[in-house]
Amino acid sequence: MDLSFSEADLAFRDEVRAWIAANMPADLRAIAEVDGHFEHADTMRWHRLLAAQGWVAPHWPRKFGGPGLTATQRFMLTEELELAGAPLLSPFGLVMVGPAIMQFGTPEQQQRFLPKILAGEEVWCQGYSEPGAGSDLASLRTTAVDDGDAFVVNGQKTWTTYAQYADWIFALVRTDPSVKKQAGISFLLIDMKSPGVEARPMLTIGHTPAFCDTFFDNVRVPKANLLGPLHGGWTVAKALLGHERTLIAAVGMSQRTIRRVKRIAAATRVGGRTLLDDPAWRGRIARLEIKLQALQMANYRALAGAALGHAPGPESSILKLRGSEIAQQAFELAMDVMGPDALSWFNQPGVVPELEQWVGPSYCYNRATTIYGGSNEIQKNIIAKMILGLPGT
Amino acid sequence: MDFQLTDEQKLLRESVRTFTKQRSPVSRFRKLRDRAAAQGGSWDRAVWREMGELGWLSLPFPESIGGFGGSFVDVAIVLEAFGAALVPEPYLASVVLAGTALLRAGDAAQQQQFLAPMIEGRTALALAHGERTLRFAADAAHADTTATRDGERWRVRGRKQFVLAGAEADTLVVSARHGETTALFVLPRDHAGVTITPVRTIDGLGAATVELDATVADALHLPGDAADALERAHDAAAAMAVAEGLGVCQAVLDMTVAHLRTREQFGVAIGTFQALQHRAVEMFVEVELVRSIAVLAAVRAADDDAALRRHAVSAAKVQAAQSGRFVTQQAIQLHGGIGITDEHDVGLYFKRMHALGLVAGDEEHHVQRFAEQPQFTANLG
Numbered sequence: 225m226d227l228s229f230s231e232a233d234l235a236f237r238d239e240v241r242a243w244i245a246a247n248m249p250a251d252l253r254a255i256a257e258v259d260g261h262f263e264h265a266d267t268m269r270w271h272r273l274l275a276a277q278g279w280v281a282p283h284w285p286r287k288f289g290g291p292g293l294t295a296t297q298r299f300m301l302t303e304e305l306e307l308a309g310a311p312l313l314s315p316f317g318l319v320m321v322g323p324a325i326m327q328f329g330t331p332e333q334q335q336r337f338l339p340k341i342l343a344g345e346e347v348w349c350q351g352y353s354e355p356g357a358g359s360d361l362a363s364l365r366t367t368a369v370d371d372g373d374a375f376v377v378n379g380q381k382t383w384t385t386y387a388q389y390a391d392w393i394f395a396l397v398r399t400d401p402s403v404k405k406q407a408g409i410s411f412l413l414i415d416m417k418s419p420g421v422e423a424r425p426m427l428t429i430g431h432t433p434a435f436c437d438t439f440f441d442n443v444r445v446p447k448a449n450l451l452g453p454l455h456g457g458w459t460v461a462k463a464l465l466g467h468e469r470t471l472i473a474a475v476g477m478s479q480r481t482i483r484r485v486k487r488i489a490a491a492t493r494v495g496g497r498t499l500l501d502d503p504a505w506r507g508r509i510a511r512l513e514i515k516l517q518a519l520q521m522a523n524y525r526a527l528a529g530a531a532l533g534h535a536p537g538p539e540s541s542i543l544k545l546r547g548s549e550i551a552q553q554a555f556e557l558a559m560d561v562m563g564p565d566a567l568s569w570f571n572q573p574g575v576v577p578e579l580e581q582w583v584g585p586s587y588c589y590n591r592a593t594t595i596y597g598g599s600n601e602i603q604k605n606i607i608a609k610m611i612l613g614l615p616g617t
Numbered sequence: 618m619d620f621q622l623t624d625e626q627k628l629l630r631e632s633v634r635t636f637t638k639q640r641s642p643v644s645r646f647r648k649l650r651d652r653a654a655a656q657g658g659s660w661d662r663a664v665w666r667e668m669g670e671l672g673w674l675s676l677p678f679p680e681s682i683g684g685f686g687g688s689f690v691d692v693a694i695v696l697e698a699f700g701a702a703l704v705p706e707p708y709l710a711s712v713v714l715a716g717t718a719l720l721r722a723g724d725a726a727q728q729q730q731f732l733a734p735m736i737e738g739r740t741a742l743a744l745a746h747g748e749r750t751l752r753f754a755a756d757a758a759h760a761d762t763t764a765t766r767d768g769e770r771w772r773v774r775g776r777k778q779f780v781l782a783g784a785e786a787d788t789l790v791v792s793a794r795h796g797e798t799t800a801l802f803v804l805p806r807d808h809a810g811v812t813i814t815p816v817r818t819i820d821g822l823g824a825a826t827v828e829l830d831a832t833v834a835d836a837l838h839l840p841g842d843a844a845d846a847l848e849r850a851h852d853a854a855a856a857m858a859v860a861e862g863l864g865v866c867q868a869v870l871d872m873t874v875a876h877l878r879t880r881e882q883f884g885v886a887i888g889t890f891q892a893l894q895h896r897a898v899e900m901f902v903e904v905e906l907v908r909s910i911a912v913l914a915a916v917r918a919a920d921d922d923a924a925l926r927r928h929a930v931s932a933a934k935v936q937a938a939q940s941g942r943f944v945t946q947q948a949i950q951l952h953g954g955i956g957i958t959d960e961h962d963v964g965l966y967f968k969r970m971h972a973l974g975l976v977a978g979d980e981e982h983h984v985q986r987f988a989e990q991p992q993f994t995a996n997l998g
């Protein structure tokens with residue numbers, strides 16, 4: 225048992241910190257200071273800065289342009305970026321379709337798509353969910369019909385995050401309606417500029433236009449854009465879920481939120497003392513921080529396992545579940561510490577202190593963390609079956 | 618970072634597990650508990666002796682006094698396995714709590730005199746510290762038990778409660794207030810002016826009330842205040858209570874999952890019901906969190922950097938107390954009526970977990986202590 229990092233890893237962390245300090249543009253830093261909303265253009269600007277440094281795709285293998293970092297260094301890089309409040313890069317190309325193309329794509333597909341993902345020249349979005357297919361994704365109804373050299377796609381995707389900015393969408397579509405649900409699905413790469421594609425943004429409860437309804441009306445998709453085997457889309461989709469579980473607990477982000485909670489509490493003086501000096505408030509904050517610390521240790525266990533090349537152990541299955549809940553609880557606590565200020569909604573600076581300005585919208589939007597990427601109920605179903613071995617229904 | 622056990626540690630784990638499986642399943646604890654209710658004595662000196670011979674009682678002590686020179690990671694391995702089988706011998710109370718106090722406060726001669734026989738399993742130690750007014754304080758600055766000078770000697774007067782292993786221990790390490798400082802003394806159980814009265818505890822292990830009106834030759838030799846030694850003893854015990862609690866929780870989870878698979882209602886195994894599946898998953902998640910933070914506590918349990926040690930140990934103690942309560946309570950719920958019977962083991966674990974939650978500071982005590990550490994307010998500027 226040794227909880228220290230190697231000299232090499234610590235040196236790498238220092239390098240990351242120094243690089244962020246020197247390279248994060250002042251306007252992004254100002255947004256990070258209040259944990260405000262980054263516009264898509266901001267995020268892509270940050271993407272290109274990281275790409276130039278070689279760090280935009282820490283988990284990509286060298287032969288596809290990755291930096292060849294160890295599992296620990298990848299983790300540190302991600303954690304430091306989270307702790308700095310840097311814009312969260314769009315995961316759809318870098319974390320999802322990119323690795324899927326590496327695993328299932330033809331050499332032509334790999335050459336066509338991967339460099340542009342890395343460079344931030346093409347932005348991707350994810351077309352899985354439909355109005356009638358959420359948790360039960362395999363019941364999806366968007367169809368792709370064989371028409372010579374192309375598929376013709378018809379249907380609707382929904383909750384498509386940032387489809388309005390995307391150049392490409394990877395979509396699960398039904399290519400064989402005659403077989404069992406999972407068996408007739410294919411994985412298509414679709415150019416968002418194709419005639420018949422339309423993305424209509426929706427406002428979230430956090431008042432950001434974070435996702436869209438995406439419509440497909442007789443969209444022609446060249447057959448060269450099928451990823452993996454025909455009718456083999458479910459396998460591709462499942463493989464893609466398995467990537468890099470050590471990063472999904474978002475410990476760094478929740479640490480940032482708890483720090484914000486403490487700063488607000490320290491700045492709020494009631495009856496002669498600050499809320500941070502009040503045992504009841506301290507206790508609430510401490511309890512949440514302790515939960516986060518336990519999660520962080522679970523994360524380190526998963527990381528140490530991954531660094532040794534072990535398959536993810538039971539501890540990694542809890543990361544998304546608890547990480548998403550703690551993220552929510554941290555913002556909830558921030559709202560509670562703010563007291564009456566928590567009423568404020570997108571006001572001019574000065575109505576509430578700058579520290580508090582973005583807490584309300586973040587509290588609201590973060591209700592999504594337990595829904596997206598497989599809801600927590602679905603995660604529990606999986607753990608019950610796969611890890612505890614409880615009988616299926 | 619490395620969460621792997623060494624080969625030596627894996628061997629230790631295997632031998633303790635084999636021992637609990639073959640020699641000390643829960644049924645042994647149950648028998649001793651029932652006998653103790655009638656005659657007192659909830660553990661077995663022959664088994665304690667055997668543990669000494671196996672070297673388990675020597676783990677955290679230096680080689681100079683016959684110890685193994687190991688770490689609290691080693692001790693945690695033993696206690697996790699003990700927790701899983703509810704082994705009743707007073708390892709936590711004697712080796713960890715009283716042993717650390719003696720090790721930290723005693724001089725070489727005192728260590729040799731009192732620790733060496735315990736390491737061999739020939740004696741047991743108890744720390745007589747707790748008092749009603751101290752609640753969970755680890756020092757004796759506000760204790761009612763006082764130590765006053767009596768010529769060349771000390772006069773120790775007071776009353777200690779819930780002294781773990783106190784009913785059977787051969788030697789007592791006693792804390793007392795001297796002015797505003799904490800002093801420690803060592804007394805044999807049959808010392809004049811020491812009255813030991815066994816009391817029952819929720820977990821069936823038993824403890825003692827110790828009344829003192831005694832004249833003692835020496836204080837435990839100390840460079841000044843004994844508060845540091847006491848705090849270290851409590852930190853070690855808190856961290857190791859987390860390890861033992863982890864064993865309790867894992868055993869209870871396994872027991873519950875097995876029950877969900879086999880118990881049938883409405884024509885199916887009750888584990889088919891999603892409400893229960895999700896509850897079991899919550900239990901599993903809590904166990905994994907305790908398992909994770911238990912490592913932190915074990916690694917930091919003896920750290921000389923007090924803030925680092927306190928922060929880690931308190932965090933782990935809070936998590937374990939909270940998760941332990943949830944896991945053992947839900948285990949009873951998921952067992953239904955049988956879980957309420959004294960005959961079923963789940964209740965034994967439930968009560969042991971509750972007791973462990975109170976050893977060396979309860980949840981609320983450690984929440985506040987965690988928040989008092991400099992890390993809590995560092996880097997807010």
Ligand SMILES: Cc1cc2nc3c(=O)[nH]c(=O)nc-3n(C[C@H](O)[C@H](O)[C@H](O)COP(=O)(O)OP(=O)(O)OC[C@H]3O[C@@H](n4cnc5c(N)ncnc54)[C@H](O)[C@@H]3O)c2cc1C
Pocket residue numbers: 349350351352353357358359360382383384385386434435592595596597598599600601602605
């Ligand atoms: C902010 C945000 C961004 C998203 N971005 C994308 C994206 O980019 N691309 C994309 O394809 N999708 C995206 N999603 C969709 C997301 O994956 C789905 O919302 C999710 O899979 C749940 O599906 P649903 O919304 O249809 O809810 P439903 O499946 O209808 O679930 C409703 C409730 O029922 C529960 N439930 C459902 N089935 C079960 C069961 N078997 N057992 C127990 N409980 C059950 C759920 O947990 C949930 O609480 C996004 C969602 C959000 C909130």
